[in-house]
Amino acid sequence: MSARVNLLHLALVPITIVWMVPLVLVLGLALKPTNDPSTFFFGILPVNPSLSNFELVFEQNPIFRYLLNSALIAVPSVLLVVFLGAMAAYALALLDVPLKALIFGVLTLALVLPMSSIVVATFQVLQLLGLYDTTLGVSLVYTAIGLPFGIIVIRTSFLAVPSETRDAAVMDGANKWQMFWRVYLPLARPSIAVVVIWQLMLSWNDFLLPLVALVDKNIKPLTLIPLVYRGEHFTQVGALFAILIVVSIPIIITFLFAQKYLVNGLAGAVK
Amino acid sequence: MTRVTLRDRLASFAFVLPALILFAVFVAYPIFYNLQASTLQWNGASDGTFVGLGNYGELLRDPVFRKTLVNSALWIPLTIVPQALIGLAFALMLDQPLRFRNVYRALLFIPAVLSPVVVGIVWSQILDPNHGTFATVARALGFDSLQLNFLGDPDTALFAVMAVNIWMFTGMSMLFYLAGLQLIDHSLFEAAKIDGASFLQRTTRITFPLLRTTHLTLLLLGIIGSLKTFELIYVMTSGGPFHATEMLPTYAFKQGFQVHEVGYASAISVALLVIAVGAALLMTRVFGAGFLTGEKK
Numbered sequence: 001m002s003a004r005v006n007l008l009h010l011a012l013v014p015i016t017i018v019w020m021v022p023l024v025l026v027l028g029l030a031l032k033p034t035n036d037p038s039t040f041f042f043g044i045l046p047v048n049p050s051l052s053n054f055e056l057v058f059e060q061n062p063i064f065r066y067l068l069n070s071a072l073i074a075v076p077s078v079l080l081v082v083f084l085g086a087m088a089a090y091a092l093a094l095l096d097v098p099l100k101a102l103i104f105g106v107l108t109l110a111l112v113l114p115m116s117s118i119v120v121a122t123f124q125v126l127q128l129l130g131l132y133d134t135t136l137g138v139s140l141v142y143t144a145i146g147l148p149f150g151i152i153v154i155r156t157s158f159l160a161v162p163s164e165t166r167d168a169a170v171m172d173g174a175n176k177w178q179m180f181w182r183v184y185l186p187l188a189r190p191s192i193a194v195v196v197i198w199q200l201m202l203s204w205n206d207f208l209l210p211l212v213a214l215v216d217k218n219i220k221p222l223t224l225i226p227l228v229y230r231g232e233h234f235t236q237v238g239a240l241f242a243i244l245i246v247v248s249i250p251i252i253i254t255f256l257f258a259q260k261y262l263v264n265g266l267a268g269a270v271k
Numbered sequence: 272m273t274r275v276t277l278r279d280r281l282a283s284f285a286f287v288l289p290a291l292i293l294f295a296v297f298v299a300y301p302i303f304y305n306l307q308a309s310t311l312q313w314n315g316a317s318d319g320t321f322v323g324l325g326n327y328g329e330l331l332r333d334p335v336f337r338k339t340l341v342n343s344a345l346w347i348p349l350t351i352v353p354q355a356l357i358g359l360a361f362a363l364m365l366d367q368p369l370r371f372r373n374v375y376r377a378l379l380f381i382p383a384v385l386s387p388v389v390v391g392i393v394w395s396q397i398l399d400p401n402h403g404t405f406a407t408v409a410r411a412l413g414f415d416s417l418q419l420n421f422l423g424d425p426d427t428a429l430f431a432v433m434a435v436n437i438w439m440f441t442g443m444s445m446l447f448y449l450a451g452l453q454l455i456d457h458s459l460f461e462a463a464k465i466d467g468a469s470f471l472q473r474t475t476r477i478t479f480p481l482l483r484t485t486h487l488t489l490l491l492l493g494i495i496g497s498l499k500t501f502e503l504i505y506v507m508t509s510g511g512p513f514h515a516t517e518m519l520p521t522y523a524f525k526q527g528f529q530v531h532e533v534g535y536a537s538a539i540s541v542a543l544l545v546i547a548v549g550a551a552l553l554m555t556r557v558f559g560a561g562f563l564t565g566e567k568k
Binding site: 005006008009011012015016019020021022023025026029042043044084085087088090091092095096097098103106107108109110111112113114115116117118119120121122124125129140141143144145147151176180197200201204205206207208212223226227230237240241244247248251252255256259260262263264265266267268 | 276279280282283284286287289290291293294296297298299300301302304305308315361364365367368369370373375376377378379380381382383384385386387388389390392393394396397402404407408411438446447449450451453454495498499501502505506519520521523524527528533536537539540543544547548551
């Protein structure tokens with residue numbers, strides 16, 4: 001049986017290699033020095049790989065500054081979505097909240113709202129709140145947009161917590177908050193991992209909102225830089241692809257850490 | 272007694288309150304704002320003129336708006352179905368007790384976590400008719416006729432962006448199916464095996480129907496995602512050539528930020544919202560809301 005299962009490698013290896021070609025191309029172009037454009041494997045891999053593009057990119061731009069800005073936008077919104085989303089999910093799953101169905105239905109509206117249709121209005125709200133041209137303002141918008149998905153996913157796993165667990169905590173005299181914080185939240189770890197990745201994809205990768213809502217050059221996130229390179233430094237293909245790698249590394253690393261929880265988390269399982 | 276219950280309910284309500292406040296400020300208000308702005312002829316700076324439903328009347332006569340609807344109607348099935356089928360095939364293989372299966376899973380999922388900006392730029396490079404990887408491979412293999420300008424030709428551009436979308440999000444479908452497969456009771460397979468059902472029979476008769484919740488979740492997320500598609504198109508074609516890849520969000524963005532017809536752009540956004548909410552409501556009506564809320568009927 002297990003020998004037959006291993007035959008799947010015969011299909012999976014070529015499929016995965018083909019699927020990875022675009023990513024290998026990014027690496028190849030980023031590592032191709034401008035003074036030696038010779039390549040092999042259909043122009044994908046450089047003959048003499050070098051890190052010169054990365055050096056150039058870090059010289060021309062305050063990359064660490066941009067990385068920090070991206071983190072200042074993404075990290076608060078991820079934390080807020082997990083925390084506020086779990087609180088709301090707890091109430092909507094287990095507590096007696098007025099108008100529960102309506103709240104749940106209305107929240108899902110945010111799922112269908114495209115960024116491009118709210119930027120103009122958000123722009124005004126942020127100005128009114130004094131949050132225009134701040135990373136916090138952008139972060140809060142992502143939090144609001146990401147909350148519904150967070151609530152839906154975490155709520156599903158709260159519903160899967162066996163009622164005996166709940167009864168035991170009630171016997172121990174836990175109040176609502178203690179029940180949420182000490183019992184339910186730790187059990188929802190897999191689904192929280194899903195929400196972290198989902199929210200990071202939203203807040204780290206989006207470029208439309210920062211494009212419109214951030215003017216100060218010193219607070220712009222990293223995702224805006226590739227578009228600048230594409231426009232102004234049209235010829236520096238290597239530098240452009242080096243930046244693409246720098247943009248992608250943090251989110252890929254986070255994903256690799258969260259990976260083992262993701263399948264369980266989406267299944268709504270509790271640990 | 273009622274006093275205690277009321278206090279209790281207020282305490283419970285406090286758990287939802289922060290989420291609701293953020294929602295009201297950054298989601299509900301913008302929707303209201305769009306509704307209001309859609310009744311104006313307005314460039315976003317000076318005072319607007321009230322035109323009632325004039326913008327909507329104009330929408331109905333606008334050939335580009337019709338084009339975006341046709342594009343969405345093509346985009347929805349032609350991305351969701353391949354993503355689901357390929358994703359399911361990956362999931363079925365990677366659900367087996369296979370060595371390195373986590374490596375395969377991770378590699379196949381990575382495109383989904385990347386920024387659409389990154390994906391769009393990479394694929395623009397691949398599909399470049401002169402120096403692109405696709406053209407180079409085609410030339411090397413002797414298929415010179417395949418050196419086409421996929422993104423520059425109105426007949427192929429939409430399908431080229433769709434292909435990129437499929438590449439990007441198949442891993443996401445795979446992950447949802449892996450999660451769905453976990454919830455299937457394995458004794459069903461054993462019983463079917465004993466009854467002599469082949470792998471194909473087990474898959475089509477047992478696995479596929481039991482993944483109903485996952486299919487529906489992916490369908491709903493896919494419809495919403497398709498209607499919202501913006502970044503990939505903005506980076507790869509900007510909606511062109513000649514609106515061949517125009518979608519509702521890219522058209523709204525152009526009207527709002529490039530032509531400064533904010534009133535008209537708002538009407539497009541409202542139309543998008545109505546379509547998306549309508550689709551979501553229709554789905555929960557037809558299939559029940561259980562797949563979304565996690566409740567068994």
